[in-house]
Amino acid sequence: MNNTSIPTQQITIALDAMGGDHGPVVTVPAALHVLTRQTDISLILVGDQAAIESELNKHGGSINARLRIQHASQVVTMDELPSQALRGKKDSSMRVAINLVKEGTAQACVSAGNTGALMATARFVLKTLSGIDRPAICTALPTITGHCHVLDLGANVDSAAEHLFEFAVMGSVLVSAVDNKTHPTVGLLNIGAEEIKGNEQVKQAALLLQNSGLNYIGFVEGDGIYLGHADVIVCDGFVGNVMLKTTEGVAKMISHFMKQEFQRSWLRKLSALIAMPVLKAFRKRVDPRAYNGASLLGLKGIVIKSHGGADSYAFGKAILEARREVIKNVPEQISASLEQMLMKRKVV
Amino acid sequence: MNNTSIPTQQITIALDAMGGDHGPVVTVPAALHVLTRQTDISLILVGDQAAIESELNKHGGSINARLRIQHASQVVTMDELPSQALRGKKDSSMRVAINLVKEGTAQACVSAGNTGALMATARFVLKTLSGIDRPAICTALPTITGHCHVLDLGANVDSAAEHLFEFAVMGSVLVSAVDNKTHPTVGLLNIGAEEIKGNEQVKQAALLLQNSGLNYIGFVEGDGIYLGHADVIVCDGFVGNVMLKTTEGVAKMISHFMKQEFQRSWLRKLSALIAMPVLKAFRKRVDPRAYNGASLLGLKGIVIKSHGGADSYAFGKAILEARREVIKNVPEQISASLEQMLMKRKVV
Numbered sequence: 001m002n003n004t005s006i007p008t009q010q011i012t013i014a015l016d017a018m019g020g021d022h023g024p025v026v027t028v029p030a031a032l033h034v035l036t037r038q039t040d041i042s043l044i045l046v047g048d049q050a051a052i053e054s055e056l057n058k059h060g061g062s063i064n065a066r067l068r069i070q071h072a073s074q075v076v077t078m079d080e081l082p083s084q085a086l087r088g089k090k091d092s093s094m095r096v097a098i099n100l101v102k103e104g105t106a107q108a109c110v111s112a113g114n115t116g117a118l119m120a121t122a123r124f125v126l127k128t129l130s131g132i133d134r135p136a137i138c139t140a141l142p143t144i145t146g147h148c149h150v151l152d153l154g155a156n157v158d159s160a161a162e163h164l165f166e167f168a169v170m171g172s173v174l175v176s177a178v179d180n181k182t183h184p185t186v187g188l189l190n191i192g193a194e195e196i197k198g199n200e201q202v203k204q205a206a207l208l209l210q211n212s213g214l215n216y217i218g219f220v221e222g223d224g225i226y227l228g229h230a231d232v233i234v235c236d237g238f239v240g241n242v243m244l245k246t247t248e249g250v251a252k253m254i255s256h257f258m259k260q261e262f263q264r265s266w267l268r269k270l271s272a273l274i275a276m277p278v279l280k281a282f283r284k285r286v287d288p289r290a291y292n293g294a295s296l297l298g299l300k301g302i303v304i305k306s307h308g309g310a311d312s313y314a315f316g317k318a319i320l321e322a323r324r325e326v327i328k329n330v331p332e333q334i335s336a337s338l339e340q341m342l343m344k345r346k347v348v
Numbered sequence: 349m350n351n352t353s354i355p356t357q358q359i360t361i362a363l364d365a366m367g368g369d370h371g372p373v374v375t376v377p378a379a380l381h382v383l384t385r386q387t388d389i390s391l392i393l394v395g396d397q398a399a400i401e402s403e404l405n406k407h408g409g410s411i412n413a414r415l416r417i418q419h420a421s422q423v424v425t426m427d428e429l430p431s432q433a434l435r436g437k438k439d440s441s442m443r444v445a446i447n448l449v450k451e452g453t454a455q456a457c458v459s460a461g462n463t464g465a466l467m468a469t470a471r472f473v474l475k476t477l478s479g480i481d482r483p484a485i486c487t488a489l490p491t492i493t494g495h496c497h498v499l500d501l502g503a504n505v506d507s508a509a510e511h512l513f514e515f516a517v518m519g520s521v522l523v524s525a526v527d528n529k530t531h532p533t534v535g536l537l538n539i540g541a542e543e544i545k546g547n548e549q550v551k552q553a554a555l556l557l558q559n560s561g562l563n564y565i566g567f568v569e570g571d572g573i574y575l576g577h578a579d580v581i582v583c584d585g586f587v588g589n590v591m592l593k594t595t596e597g598v599a600k601m602i603s604h605f606m607k608q609e610f611q612r613s614w615l616r617k618l619s620a621l622i623a624m625p626v627l628k629a630f631r632k633r634v635d636p637r638a639y640n641g642a643s644l645l646g647l648k649g650i651v652i653k654s655h656g657g658a659d660s661y662a663f664g665k666a667i668l669e670a671r672r673e674v675i676k677n678v679p680e681q682i683s684a685s686l687e688q689m690l691m692k693r694k695v696v
Binding site: 116142143144154157158189191192197198199200221222223224225226227235237238239241242243244245246247248249250251252253254256257258261262264268271272274275277278281282285286 | 464490491492502505506537539540545546547548569570571572573574575583585586587589590591592593594595596597598599600601602604605606609610612616619620622623625626629630633634
């Protein structure tokens with residue numbers, strides 16, 4: 001296993017240029033922007049050649065040593081069933097981007113497309129790591145003290161204790177790698193901090209984690225996510241998805257009320273103008289775009305899911321997340337950690 | 349069954365005066381305040397007589413035709429196991445308050461005490477309504493368009509489809525009664541709006557609800573709660589509790605960042621001063637205290653759970669929620685609705 005970075009090597013990332021709500025309008029300028037900022041990256045724009053070229057022209061970009069187009073004739077739509085995408089869209093931009101990772105042409109791929117189809121295709125093409133039963137979706141979220149990583153966010157429902165354990169290992173490895181934390185704290189999302197509360201899966205997972213060698217700190221409640229109670233927070237995908245979407249809803253409601261209150265009168269509009277620098281600074285701190293780029297962990301390859309509605313700034317963040325995971329060999333590190341733990345269990 | 353209001357009758361509500369993080373310091377002034385505002389209410393303060401009297405004196409209050417004390421020698425602590433409270437605290441302020449409802453001296457009780465102990469004691473003393481397998485905790489939450497009710501918030505984990513169905517009936521009756529909505533919309537909390545997504549329990553519950561006669565509108569995602577997608581949102585208690593606590597966490601984080609940003613410099617502090625009326629109006633709109641008072645639904649009696657950390661304003665809100673449910677005979681209405689639905693199913 002190789003834990004060290006690959007700083008001198010060029011990193012090639014395949015982008016599903018057609019995915020998401022906006023397609024090339026977002027992905028192409030994001031690619032151009034990242035290329036100017038990160039000289040160690042090469043990008044492959046995968047999708048309809050004409051559409052991509054037209055968008056490149058608009059932004060004065062062109063094919064060069066670090067940017068090429070890989071044509072793909074199909075697009076997976078946002079509401080397509082994963083099984084349909086898998087069977088019927090073998091030349092989709094999403095599938096071709098993942099194929100490039102499989103064959104080693106790219107070290108990672110990024111897609112803003114349909115999450116279910118992306119997970120199903122990535123799992124089918126790349127396969128899961130040995131020792132991983134269920135891949136999971138993991139993202140960083142802001143907290144009062146910095147940020148944390150939460151998984152699973154919707155790849156799995158009805159996760160058993162063993163699955164929660166796998167999520168904990170994967171999340172812990174990811175955070176060690178991308179945040180350079182040696183022993184990230186790991187918490188299990190639960191409905192009370194007491195040992196007696198929660199469902200069976202969570203209680204069983206707690207027992208597994210107590211003897212795992214991970215820096216397991218116990219149960220964390222929903223508010224603990226944003227109060228910074230742990231570096232890695234583990235939960236079933238149904239729960240995690242509700243948590244994530246709830247966060248979006250609360251943030252939208254708060255922002256809506258705030259706007260309404262600042263627009264009620266000319267005096268209030270004036271005070272909004274005066275408070276603008278503060279409001280802008282505040283908005284920047286909770287800007288979900290800065291956290292765009294969820295990792296599909298547990299696969300034999302790096303796949304990053306961008307939010308479907310991402311703009312080019314946000315999509316660029318997802319590309320940078322892919323870069324970080326390539327530099328740190330995240331899939332290999334997950335494999336190695338799992339192997340170590342299984343060895344330890346056998347010895348015990 | 350009697351669906352009509354009881355406006356002329358005096359409503360007696362028993363208060364667990366010792367419950368919550370603060371006890372009489374909060375509950376006594378809340379009681380005094382409510383009595384001056386609502387002339388149709390009588391209150392019984394249940395708990396340590398001396399502690400309650402001392403607090404009454406502080407606020408210039410005294411025993412009268414509408415306010416009396418019922419001594420209880422024990423207090424259930426906030427971290428006590430429900431089973432311990434049930435067995436060992438038969439003269440707790442919580443238990444005695446619930447007993448007053450059971451024997452008909454009070455029409456409802458309110459407690460800010462330990463949720464698990466309150467549910468266990470209420471269930472043991474009052475029993476569940478016929479046709480209800482699992483009582484649930486329900487609260488109102490603010491939305492962009494007004495408010496919604498969500499249940500279950502933590503009384504149950506691993507709720508089966510039948511339980512989710514019961515929650516839907518109970519929530520629907522509550523909203524019809526207290527919000528005067530004839531056919532409140534009911535949504536099932538899920539991780540996608542598509543039929544194929546979600547876990548088995550939710551998919552099965554959807555089938556039950558489609559033929560229920562309730563105004564079932566389908567799946568709602570986490571963000572839909574705060575975007576006002578349904579009047580009643582139904583979920584398992586584990587999921588609901590994580591959702592509620594996540595909301596608390598996001599709100600705390602946002603408020604923390606906002607304060608920090610407004611305090612970075614004297615210029616920013618000045619702009620905070622100028623924006624103060626707006627910030628205050630905003631804060632009022634998302635003030636969780638206004639939504640304090642969760643209903644323990646499915647019991648043969650009205651029990652309202654106040655947040656443990658509630659101040660006297662918030663505790664007063666919980667008393668008013670109890671009053672509303674007494675006026676509308678919520679438990680009887682739930683019984684009647686369930687009976688109607690079961691009859692309909694048999695006929696079909």
